Each structure stands twice: as structure tokens, then as C-alpha cells.
Amino acid sequence: MGGSGLRVIDFGRVSALRSQTLWHAVAYGVSEGAPPTLSFVRPAEPYVCLGYHRRLDEVDEKYCAAQGLPIYRRMVGGGPVYLDPDQLFFQICLPQGSVSPARSVAIRDLLTPAVAAYRAAGVEAELDDSHEISVVDRKICGHGAGQIEDAVVVCGNLIERFDHERATSVLRLPDGVDRAEVLRLMRRYVAATPADPAVFKEAAVRAYADALGLQPRPGELTGGERAALAELDARFTSEEWTAGPGSRAARRPDGIKIRAGVWVGTTKEKGQS
Numbered sequence: 161m162g163g164s165g166l167r168v169i170d171f172g173r174v175s176a177l178r179s180q181t182l183w184h185a186v187a188y189g190v191s192e193g194a195p196p197t198l199s200f201v202r203p204a205e206p207y208v209c210l211g212y213h214r215r216l217d218e219v220d221e222k223y224c225a226a227q228g229l230p231i232y233r234r235m236v237g238g239g240p241v242y243l244d245p246d247q248l249f250f251q252i253c254l255p256q257g258s259v260s261p262a263r264s265v266a267i268r269d270l271l272t273p274a275v276a277a278y279r280a281a282g283v284e285a286e287l288d289d290s291h292e293i294s295v296v297d298r299k300i301c302g303h304g305a306g307q308i309e310d311a312v313v314v315c316g317n318l319i320e321r322f323d324h325e326r327a328t329s330v331l332r333l334p335d336g337v338d339r340a341e342v343l344r345l346m347r348r349y350v351a352a353t354p355a356d357p358a359v360f361k362e363a364a365v366r367a368y369a370d371a372l373g374l375q376p377r378p379g380e381l382t383g384g385e386r387a388a389l390a391e392l393d394a395r396f397t398s399e400e401w402t403a404g405p406g407s408r409a410a411r412r413p414d415g416i417k418i419r420a421g422v423w424v425g426t427t428k429e430k431g432q433s
Contacts (some may be wrong), residue, residue: 164195166369167379170361171199173245176207180232181392182381183251183315184308187235189385191309196254197379198368200361206244208330211237211304216404218413220332229330232396233404236306236313239417242327248318248357250274252368259312267291267305270314273367274301278318280363281355290420298351299419318360322352334414337425345418 171182179201186197207230208219219231219240229242243249252270260266271287278285278293278300285301288294293301293316303316327350328343369376381389395401415425 164374165377166365166372166374167195167197168365168376169197169199169379169381171201173202173204176203176205176230176243177232177393177396178389179203179207179243179249180209180234181389181396183249183253183313184235184392185381185385185389186251187253187308187311187313188388189382190253190255191311192384194382194385195377195379196258196372196374197252198365198376199251199253200364201249201251202247203243203245203249206242206326207232208240209234209243210240210404212306213237213405214239216402218332220330223329227326227329231402233402234304235308236304236315238302238304239413240331241302242323242330243317244323244326246319246321246323246352248320248360249315250317250361250364251313251315253311253313254372256307256310256312263305264291266312267303267314269371270305270312271303271316273371274316274364276367277360277364278353278355280367281318281353281360283353283355285353288420292420294419295351295353298349300351300353318355318357319352320354320357322350324350331416333416334425337416342416342418342424345422345424349419349422 183199186199190197208224210233212235224231275285275287284295285293292299301316305314324346328346365376415423417423
């Protein structure tokens with residue numbers, strides 16, 4: 161992996177906007193030659209985040225506006241999610257050439273150290289067959305992955321508490337989907353893990369450093385990353401970016417995914433109590 165070490169950046173508590181744009185800036189930096197980086201960040205206020213190719217009308221914009229919840233579109237995939245200060249985000253970012261080209265292998269490799277961190281914090285986590293971090297059959301970590309220029313990034317979260325009702329309310333449900341059923345299944349299959357975030361972070365640093373064969377070193381943003389951050393702040397708050405790249409033409413999912421194998425209102429496999 162080279163001799164640059166594993167750069168570790170704890171951004172602390174930042175604005176909702178910066179909780180997204182900071183790790184995107186790191187991805188640009190790693191793509192340009194900055195060291196592999198493990199970062200942590202916590203949003204100071206709640207918001208909604210949407211995957212790059214997903215339609216904005218999957219989010220209930222009227223509800224979000226009434227609740228003062230900003231909506232940001234990230235550069236990696238996945239549907240709309242509710243995020244708040246009770247969630248600690250972690251991001252591991254590596255040069256593309258150091259990651260398996262097989263997506264499933266890369267996801268497994270880059271989430272396995274996170275599982276070790278959960279276990280060190282007292283959570284009996286496992287990486288299941290669907291590559292989700294779970295305790296028994298309940299998902300405990302929302303993760304996203306993608307490539308930004310020549311960097312690969314995998315993001316996840318330690319959910320200390322979770323507002324299932326608000327996470328359901330931010331969704332604009334397809335016709336025929338029952339909101340009460342979405343909420344019931346979300347409560348059943350998505351769980352918080354009230355672990356000590358300091359213990360989790362320390363364990364994550366050790367686990368990722370060991371897995372990558374790199375010496376962890378505290379770091380900070382480069383000048384190029386700070387310049388990218390300013391540009392990203394402007395981009396992520398623009399109406400054009402939020403609307404998405406042709407998202408109106410994209411097919412809207414006909415159901416709501418709760419976790420792998422658990423859907424509401426679709427012909428896909430349904431979850432059971």
C-alpha cells in the first residue's frame with residue numbers, strides 16, 4: 161500500500177452540509193495523491209441525503225421544508241436516508257488501484273474492519289451475506305460506496321439512537337405503499353447501537369490500519385482539498401445539483417427498501433416479522 165501511512169482525520173461536529181462535503185473533498189484529494197484516509201464526522205443538525213442517481217421525488221420535500229431539514233445529494237449510490245447528530249459517520253477512502261475491482265470483494269474488505277470496531281465497542285456485529293453490518297437480522301449501519309475520480313470510498317455510520325418515525329416521514333412513498341407498514345418494518349429491521357463513539361473510533365483506526373498494513377497518522381486537509389471543499393459547498397447547495405443528473409427521467413423504485421431482502425410495496429422479497 162506504500163509508505164505514506166493511513167491519514168486519520170476526525171472532523172468533529174460540523175454542519176449538515178460539511179458532514180457530506182468534507183469526505184467528498186478527501187476523495188478528490190486521495191484521487192490526486194493524498195494518503196489513504198480514514199475520517200470521522202458528526203452532523204450538528206438533522207438532514208436528508210440522497211444517492212447520486214436517485215430521483216428527488218423519492219423525498220417528501222414538503223415535509224422536509226416544514227421540519228427545516230435540508231436535502232443534499234451525495235456522489236455515491238443509494239436511496240434517501242435520514243441523518244442526524246445521533247449518528248457518527250466514518251469514511252475510508254483509498255486509491256482505486258489498491259482496491260479489488262470486484263465490487264462485492266471491495267465492500268467486504270472495506271467494511272470488515274468496521275465490524276471489528278463495533279465488536280470492540282461491545283456490539284455483536286457481523287457482515288452478513290448481503291454485505292450489510294447487522295446484529296442477528298437487524299441492520300445497524302447504513303453504508304454507501306462509490307468511486308470519485310480515481311478514489312474509492314466506503315461510508316458508514318455508528319447509530320447511537322435512531323428516530324424511526326422521522327426516517328419514515330422524510331420518504332415520499334409510491335402509490336399503494338402503507339406508511340405504517342414501512343414504519344413497522346423499519347423498527348423491526350433497523351437498530352441503533354448505543355456504543356461509546358470514542359471506543360468505536362479508536363478501534364476503527366486500529367482495525368483499518370491493520371487491515372491495510374499502514375501506520376495510522378493524524379492528518380488534516382491539504383490545500384487542494386480545502387479548495388475542493390469550497391467548490392463542493394457551493395455545488396451541493398445549488399438547485400441544479402439537488403435536482404440531480406436527469407433524475408426526473410430515471411425510473412422511480414416501486415417499493416421501499418428497509419434492508420437487504422426487506423421491501424415494502426414491491427414484487428421483491430418481503431420482510432417478515
